[in-house]
Amino acid sequence: MDPISMNIYNTSNLLRMGGLASGLDTDSIVKKLMQAASIPLDELGQQKQFLQWKQEDLRDINTQLLSLRDNNVFNLKLQGTFLAKTVSSNTSIATATATTGAVNGSYTLNVSQLAKAATYTSNQITATTINNTGFDVTLTLNNQSLVIKKDAGINDVLTAINNLTPNTGVSATYDSGLGRLFLLTNTTGTNSNINLSANDANGQTVLSNLGLPTTGINATGQNAVFDFNGVTGIQSQTNNVTVAGINVTLTGIGTTSLSVSTDVDKIFNSIKSFVNSYNDIITKINTKLTEKRYYDYKPLTDAQKQAMKDSDITLWQQKARSGDLANDGTLSSIYFSLRKAVSASVDGVANGSLSAIGITSGQYFEGGKLYIDETKLRNAIQNNPQQVIDIFTKTTTQGTTVISQGVAPKLYDALNNGINLITQEAGGSQYQFYDNSFIGNQVSDINKRIADMQDYLSNLEQKYYNQFTQLETYMSQMNSQSAWLSQQLGGTAR
Known part of the structure; x- marks a missing residue:
């Protein structure tokens, strides 16, 4: 972020000796004249700073939207996320994990020989x-x-x-x-x-x-030799085998049961992680939209900072930056589209809303924050997994036209749209070489105006000094004439 400085137009390093004839403090007068003339330059710098703050905050929000989309919502679009399984066994004989294709139930494994x-x-x-x-x-x-x-x-x-x-x-x-x-x-x-x-x-x-x-x-x-659920004499070159969708590592000789069940904890934690990330971003957006704007607090110039304590500068800048996105149209659109995606009922699904499985919105003043009824959600995952899958993933199409969407694909699309809108307004990255966003173009325009204003002020300063130099010349001439007249008049009187 560029500092806002006063009188940066002055590139002159000349040593001036003003006021020799007139007795005027030329430098002090020109400085005051230039301070008044440079007020529009300071205002441009303040406008630029405010736009850059706004751009930074929008990009920060965009980073969180990207994280929510890629790290949470994308996984919730996949049915496999809700089909996670866990397997219990006698680990001295075998350890096991289950693929999403494994059917819940108990299986008998008898190992008679390990692969060596x-x-x-x-x-x-x-x-x-x-x-x-x-x-x-x-x-x-x-x-x-x-x-x-x-x-x-x-x-x-x-x-x-x-x-x-x-x-x-x-x-x-x-x-x-x-x-x-x-x-x-x-x-x-x-x-x-x-x-x-x-x-x-x-x-x-x-x-x-x-x-x-x-x-x-x-x-x-x-080879390893084992029996599985009545199928005898199965051989494997390794001790890592997959049967009935169960990945088994044989560890010893003997018989064990492999009990496959829904991994409620894993599925629950995936949903909980999504809710936490969603709440973080929805709270942040709501806070920025409703943040108070202090119009009397403008970004500080360098000259103003020099006259203030560091602690005072920090407090001032906080108020100056506050409300930079208050009631922002782009952010408001994103905010309401995200809330709509998680609150709407999914067509074609009985009790097809998040509230049906224990995920509800808080009070109106909490801005759309979600809460989880852990007992209700775990019960839905365990006893009605298809309902959970449909609420999050079900998409109904007619030909190539999407008729309805589950929460995850609907929210994924809303996030994509929001990310694109912010990118158009604020740019994609603070490190990008060329920023053609709306705010980026505004900053670029202000930079041009600042450059023009600096040239104008530099010329104006030189003009003032030229005028005072001319004044000194006239005053010197008048003093010389006055001295000559005084000499002549004095000579006549004698």
Whole structure:
């Protein structure tokens, strides 16, 4: 925001010596003349400041409208938000989450085998140099060439194996305390394998030094095996399975019930979050629309600020800024469209208003703030979920024409319209390079007028100084003539 300053038109740095002939305080006189002449410039600066305050407040409101639309209302347009499920189980056997397609109820899960990775543990390694053959040795690991350099130690072997992990799926670790090499696949199931073999006698020597059979090793992982609701012998390469819309992670052997139910807390919290965000913005808009305007308090100029305490400046500016959006037409339109979207009944839905599920408006003086009857809303989510879904999401069309909308799509459209209206009036962002909004154009016009006024005042100041210079010239000439006359008259008298 640009400061409002007085006499910023004066670009002259000349040292003036006024009043030598006339005895007048020229600088003081010109300064007072310019203070009077610059009043319109100060008024332009105040107009600009007020517009910028208004623009800032509108953009701040727009940011909240965007947040409400994208973080809350968008999710409430989706039926999946209201179909959230929760699953209870014996977590020592399985943990589970449910997709929106899971049907509420109890399911039996019996796990007889967990999926495991392929593993192999060597015998104790005693050799310090693993490849003591005097040559580089090539082994084959899962159809990949594994090169063990001459004189390689155990750490060199680990590096060689782990460098191939992206291609073989096999990782290696070494426990120096146990003196053993551990091989492990990074996936589970029967498709996971460790096939390590030697190509010649030197390779067999290396395998022997690693505590492995000279004939090589062949290890395979195992599948998970489980029964689900009477379907037996189901196998999976991993312990993460999806059955009947339930995402299950198998954790142990045994039998457990998977109880699927509506996740009332999650759905309730989504609605509560929306109501809180809606109340924040509706309260803010109502406050700005009804805020008192103090017409006697105008934005301060720099000269005025210099004569005031910081605390007084803050209080003054608060009053000067107050009411910048009072009764604003754009904001009023947005305010009433938002209230209408949440208060209207949804066509085609029995008891199709938010009040039917425990969301009501407060007293008239609260400006449209919403309140939640938690017991009533939770009961509706639990026992009449379709009513909740329809109130928020139902859209009825005839061909391509929308006949009626649920609260969420109706409010989403109202927010979109409001965001566009504010963008047209105040611009989209304070950081945008070019602002072609209504207020932006007003500020731009004032900037041009300020520039013109500064040029005019600069010329006017120079004009005043020129006039006083001319006056000094005339006064000097008159003083000279007066002195000459006085000299002549004095000479005649003698």
